[in-house]
Amino acid sequence: MLLVKGTPYENIYNITNIEEMTGTLVSENVIGVVHDHHISYHLDMDIDGPNNSFAEVNLVKDETSLGQSPRKSYLKAKRKVAKTENDAKIKLKLYDPSEFHVFNPTRRSRLGNPTGYMIVPGGTAASLLDHDDPPQIRAAVTNNQIWVTPHNKSEVWAGGLLTSQSKGEDTLAVWSARDREIENKDIVLWYTLGFHHIPCQEDFPVMPTVSSSFELKPVNFFDRNPILNAKPTFQEDLPRCFAASY
Numbered sequence: 001m002l003l004v005k006g007t008p009y010e011n012i013y014n015i016t017n018i019e020e021m022t023g024t025l026v027s028e029n030v031i032g033v034v035h036d037h038h039i040s041y042h043l044d045m046d047i048d049g050p051n052n053s054f055a056e057v058n059l060v061k062d063e064t065s066l067g068q069s070p071r072k073s074y075l076k077a078k079r080k081v082a083k084t085e086n087d088a089k090i091k092l093k094l095y096d097p098s099e100f101h102v103f104n105p106t107r108r109s110r111l112g113n114p115t116g117y118m119i120v121p122g123g124t125a126a127s128l129l130d131h132d133d134p135p136q137i138r139a140a141v142t143n144n145q146i147w148v149t150p151h152n153k154s155e156v157w158a159g160g161l162l163t164s165q166s167k168g169e170d171t172l173a174v175w176s177a178r179d180r181e182i183e184n185k186d187i188v189l190w191y192t193l194g195f196h197h198i199p200c201q202e203d204f205p206v207m208p209t210v211s212s213s214f215e216l217k218p219v220n221f222f223d224r225n226p227i228l229n230a231k232p233t234f235q236e237d238l239p240r241c242f243a244a245s246y
Contacts, residue, residue, distance in 0.1 A: 002026065002203050003033045024199045032199025036127055038142050040158035040172070041214075043189040044151060047221070048107040048115050050186040054082045054148045056090065057099040083183050085176045088148035092124055100146055101219055105184055113220035121145060123212030125194035138166055140173035141192055149176055151186040158190060 009015050010028040026032040045052055058078045064071055077099075082088040090100065103116025124145050129136040131143065141147070141158040149155060149172070157163070158172040168174070172190060193212055202208065218226075 002199055002205070002207055003035050004030050004204070005033055007031045024201075026199055026201050026204035030204065032203055034196075034198050036125060036142070036194055036196055037210075038125070038127075038139065038192055038194035040141050040190060040192040042156065042158065043119070043191065043216075045102045045117065045187070045189055047102060047117055048104040050151075051104065051106065051184050052102050052116075052187050053105050053183050053185075054088050054187065054189065055101045055103065056080050056082070056088075057101060059097045059099075081183060082148060084179045084181055085147070085149055086179045088146065088182060089144045089176070090146035091126065092121055092145045099219075102187070102189055103219070109220045110223050111220075115221045116219045117216050117221060118219045119146070119189065119191055120215040120217055121191065121193070122214040123193050123195060125196045127194075134167075137168035138163055138171065140168060140171050141190070142194065143173060145192055147172055147176055147190040148182050149188050149190070150180050150182060151188050155188075158192070 004026070005023075007025070007029055009025060012018055012025055015021065015025075021031065023031040023033040056079075058080065059075055060078055061073050062076055063073045079101075080087075090098075099118050100121075101116045101118045103114040105114050107115045109115060126145070127136060127139065127142040131137070131140070136142075139159060152175070155172070155175050157170075160166040160168065160170040191214060193214060195210060195212070
C-alpha cells in the first residue's frame with residue numbers, strides 16, 4: 001500500500017504552489033509522499049572456511065608514453081584489501097568502477113589465485129536525507145551500499161531490532177564505528193539495495209510490483225569453467241506445463 005497523506009485539494013489546478021508539495025496528487029484529497037525503499041542483505045559467506053578477507057578491485061586507466069604504443073591508454077585492475085571496517089565502507093560510483101571480492105587468503109586455486117566470490121550490485125539508491133535527521137539515524141545502513149563486519153551473533157538486524165521505534169542506537173552503523181579488524185577473519189558482508197519512489201497515479205490505491213536483484217559470482221573459486229562437459233539441454237528435457245482439465 002502506498003504511503004499517503006490527506007490534502008484539501010482535489011486536483012492540481014487548485015494548488016497555488018505545487019513546487020512545495022512533498023509528493024504527487026494520486027487521487028482526490030490524497031497525496032502520495034516521496035520516499036525510499038531499502039533492503040539490506042546479511043551475507044555470511046564463509047568461502048572455503050570461516051576466515052575470509054574483503055578486497056575492492058578498482059578498474060583504472062593508465063596512459064602510454066609517447067611512442068610506446070599506437071594506443072593512448074589501457075585498463076588495469078588495482079586490488080586493495082580492507083584491513084578494518086572503515087576500509088570496507090563502499091559508496092557505489094558510476095565513474096569509479098570496481099569489483100568487490102570476498103576471498104579466502106589461505107586457499108588457492110591450481111594457478112595460485114585465492115578462492116573467492118564477488119558481489120555484483122543491482123538496483124541501488126543512496127538516501128538524500130541529512131545524516132543527523134532522526135529517520136536517517138535509524139536508517140544509517142543506507143549511508144553506504146556495502147559494509148563488512150566481523151561475525152557476531154548479536155549483530156543481525158542492520159536497522160536494529162525495532163527499527164521504527166529505535167533512536168538508531170543498535171544499528172550496523174553503530175557496530176561498524178568500532179572499526180574492528182576484518183582481514184583474514186570470520187566476516188559478514190552487508191549489501192543494501194534500494195529504490196527512490198516518486199509516486200504516480202498508477203500506484204494508488206494498490207501499487208504494482210517493482211523488482212531488483214544482485215548476484216554472487218565465483219572468482220577463481222573453480223579451477224576451470226564448471227559447465228564444461230555438462231550435458232546439453234534439449235527442448236524435450238525442459239519441464240512442460242499443461243492446462244488442467246476439469
